[in-house]
Amino acid sequence: MSRTTTAPPRNRTALIAACAVIVAAAGTAATLSSPARAAAPGCTVDYKVTNQWDAGFGAAVTVTNTGDAVGSWTLEWSYAGNQKVTQGWNATVTQTGAAVTAKNASYNGNLGTGASASFGFNASYSGSNALPAVFKLNGVTCNGGPTDPTDPTDPPGDRVDNPYAGAKVYVNPEWSAKAAAEPGGSRIADQPTAVWLDRAAAIAGVNGGMGLRAHLDEALRQKGSGELAVQLVIYNLPGRDCAALASNGELGPNDINKYRTQYIDPIAGILADPKYAGLRIVTTVEIDSLPNLVTNTTPRPTATPNCDVMKANGNYIKGVGYALNKLGAVGNVYNYVDAGHHGWLGWDDNFSASAELFKQAANAEGATLADVHGFIVNTANYSALKENNFTIDDQVNGVSVRQSKWVDWNRYTDELSYAQAMRAKLVSLGFDSGLGMLIDTSRNGWGGTARPAGPGPRTSVDTFVDGGRYDRRIHLGNWCNQSGAGLGERPKAAPAAGIDAYVWVKPPGESDGSSTAIPNDEGKGFDRMCDPTYAGNPRNNNNMSGALPGAPLSGRWFSAQFQELLKNAHPAL
Incomplete structure (x- = not known):
């Protein structure tokens, strides 16, 4: 299994002032504060309710200094109701009675002319949740006032049909440095790869690494005066990856509110910062989630208890819908939902049911189909882009290729045909006719000496398919650190009909999972499909796993995998 043209945003929550909405930011780069002085007479404030439930809400605030530079700031407002702040971040937020005071953190106090600072908080309330009417920055009243939260005229960003067309794509400097340090790695170190936000801590940066803001700031530097797309993987659902232990996550099956308020809301807030409005931000939304609800739940023989739980509680559907709604409200974000791969969903029983489920999720939690710019297939997987030595319509001695052990009655032989067919199906269900598809080609090249030069012998349908297939896995269901894999097509915009781009979402050289059990604090389990001695399960028809030995945590x-990918690259390096 795998591993991850919209209409204007609708139904936005309450906004204040004339600037674009900014939500709380985690991991702002550290700067030194200078002594405080009197605020110059000029400021605007954006205040947004990012999430609201029966007894509480989350909010995000951005203050923009339109006057002279200040070295520190204090923002004040009062509530008309009984709202009580319970938790804040990126500022010290206190409350006395109805009056609220937010003071800068140590790293975001300097505000030059035109500069902004963002912070967020959670609060309780009952009854109505009226917006504050007046804000003061360092004692100076800011201009602007509340807007009608139901006003549909809130101007969205203008999205292009294909965010990759005419644009550079962000090169992650952390991955690039690792690739360049490998023998021969400099040949691909300048390729764009995705940034994986696989836990809440990744937003601020883990173990001294770059956080989301740091990546976006670097993307602005790389952008220059042209266009640039930056690729993010949104990957932290409750009960994540219920059928593959190696990529389990930090959130329990019922932690949907944590997913909303501690993960999606902070990400959405950072992406909404006007500073980043010139970037084309491409999100891959929750790989491996929705397809599991189709293929790995009761009564399927491949069902797992964890997937049954996630189907019953609905938190995959809710989580994906919430992410699409919140991220889709940012005018320069392009959401692409994970749609598995042909070796997972290409069978009749899986294909249509998955497409229907994608539609259900895209209409959940306030999202609509317009929040989906496209879909991505083969995320972090190994399925060949195009099998040239046989087609699904071929026969050998009157026996269809579909009857071969490898194809096993699948409707598709490769990712390109699957992606184009899934696109057509989704459009028929009501998704936009301009829907675009992405294909992750980071590890599906299957080159090297094992790559067949032509069709296999026509002695039987199995010898014909097995002798000619580029994909050299033991079984289509094998997904973990596959032996013999190679780099695939380099990232490329608009390579085929209906395909927005070939992309490297899975950074080559990053493990799928550990070969043996490794204790960790990331919530990642040990999956036997990553063990090269494992003889399989029903999901890979009880075949050997085909995994490389000596692999670390996902x-x-x-x-060793990186070197194998270089050696077996197709097209060759």
Whole structure:
């Protein structure tokens, strides 16, 4: 299994002032504060309710200094109701009676002319949740006032049909440095790869690494005067990846509110910062989630208890819908939902049911189909882009290729045909006719000496398919650190009909999971499909796993795999 043209945003929550909405930011780069002085007479404030439930709400505030520079700031407002702040971040937020005071953190006190600072908080309330009417920055009243939260005229960003067309794509400097340090790695170190936000801590940065803001700031530097797309993987659902232990996550099956308020809301807030409005931000939304609800739940023989739980509680549907709604409200974000791969969803029983489920999720939690710019297939997987030595319509001695052990009655032989067919199906269900598809080609090249030069012998349908297929996995269901894999097509915009881009979402060299059990604090389990001695399960028809030995935890650098990908690259390096 895998591993991850919209209409204007609708139904936005309450906004204040004339600036674009900004929500709380985690991991702002550290700067030194200078002594406080009197605020110059000029400021605007954006205040947004990012999430609201029966007894509480989350809010995000951005203050923009339109006057002279200040070295520190204090923002004040009062509530008309019984709202009580319970928790804040990126500022010290206190409350006395109805009056609220937010003071800068140590790293965001300097505000030059035109500069902004963002912070967020959670609060309780009952009854109505009226917006504050007046804000003061360092004692100076800011201009602007509340807007009608139901006003549909809130101007969105203008999205292009294909965010990759005519644009550079962000090169992650952390991955690039690891690739360049490998023998021969400099040949691909300048390729764009995605940034994985696989836990809440990744937003601020883990173990001294770059956080989301740091990546976006670097993307602005790389952008220059042209266009640039930056690729993010949104990957932290409750009960994540219920059928593959190696990529389990930090949130329990019922932690949907944590997912909303501690993960999606902070990400959405950072992406909404006007500072980043010139970037084309491409999100891959929750790989491996929705397809699991189709293929790995009761009564399927491949069902797992964890997937049954996630189907019953609905938190995959809710989480994906919430992410699409919140991220889709940011005018320069392009949401692409994970749609598995042909070796997972290409069978009749899986294909249509998955498409229907994608539609259900895209209409959940306030999202609509317009919040989906496209879909991505083969995320972090190994399925060949195009099998040239046989087609699904071929026969050998009157026996269809579909009857071969490899194809096993699938409707598709490769990712390109699957992606184009899934696109057509989704459009028929009501998704935009301009829907675009992405294909992750980071590890599906299957080059090297094992790559067949032509069709296999026509002695039987199995010898014909097995002798000619580029994909050299033991079974289509094998997904973990596959032996013999190679780099695939380099990232490329608009390579085929209906395809927005070939992309490297899975950074080559990052492990899928550990070969043996490794204790960790990331919530990642040990999956036997990553063990090269494992003889399989019903999901891979009880075949050997085909995994490389010596692999670290998922996401960690795996030098042996990187070297194998270089060696077997197709097109060759």
